[in-house]
Amino acid sequence: MSKVMLVANRATSIKKEKDFHYIGVDGGALLLSEQNITMDYAIGDFDSVGEKRRTELEKITTIEHLPVRKNESDSEYAIKFALERYDEVYITGVSGGRLDHFLSVYHMLAFQEYHFTIVDEQNHISKLEQGTHHIQKHKKYLSLFAVCESEITITGVEYPLYDRKLNLHDIYTLSNEIIDTEAILEIKKGTLIVIQSADKKNTLD
Structure with a gap:
């Protein structure tokens, strides 16, 4: 059974688990790269990353480059993308910042037909x-x-x-x-x- 951890912008460190695949979501891809954690994909519009860092990511993983103007957040797109490819989906780095972004992910979990797990240092x-x-x-x-x-x-x-x-x-x-x-x-x-x-x-x- 395949498991994937989506690492979003608010993550500050990742404890690598041997049974997990990893996907970086926008700035979360930089964290994975800095910690030398191999990722299957990097997903996002990368508007806050910069062209140079995005080019560096393209050398080490497959990029799903999203437009800046879109109907889905980077995290929403990444969750749907992962659910089509992995059996179990976890996402970290979506809490502790903008409450609207966290609530959008929470509402996907609670009120839509998506099954995944939100994790951070203090919550599961x-x-x-x-x-x-x-x-x-x-x-x-x-x-x-x-x-x-x-x-x-x-x-x-x-x-x-x-x-x-x-x-x-x-x-x-x-x-x-x-x-x-x-x-x-x-x-x-x-x-x-x-x-x-x-x-x-x-x-x-």
């Missing part, structure tokens, strides 16, 4: 649909948010829930914790955004 954000899911612990806290009317049971956590209904307005499923080796989440109805997060000092690898 994914979407789960109806079925039984074994959730491995990535970060200290576990929060669930419904994107439509949902019904869940969750065990293996500090605050288990049984046959609970969630709607888009519910926020009481914030800041739970996985206490067993994994949490078991049964989504009997609906779709959830699952956010694992950590305070800076408690970030888990």
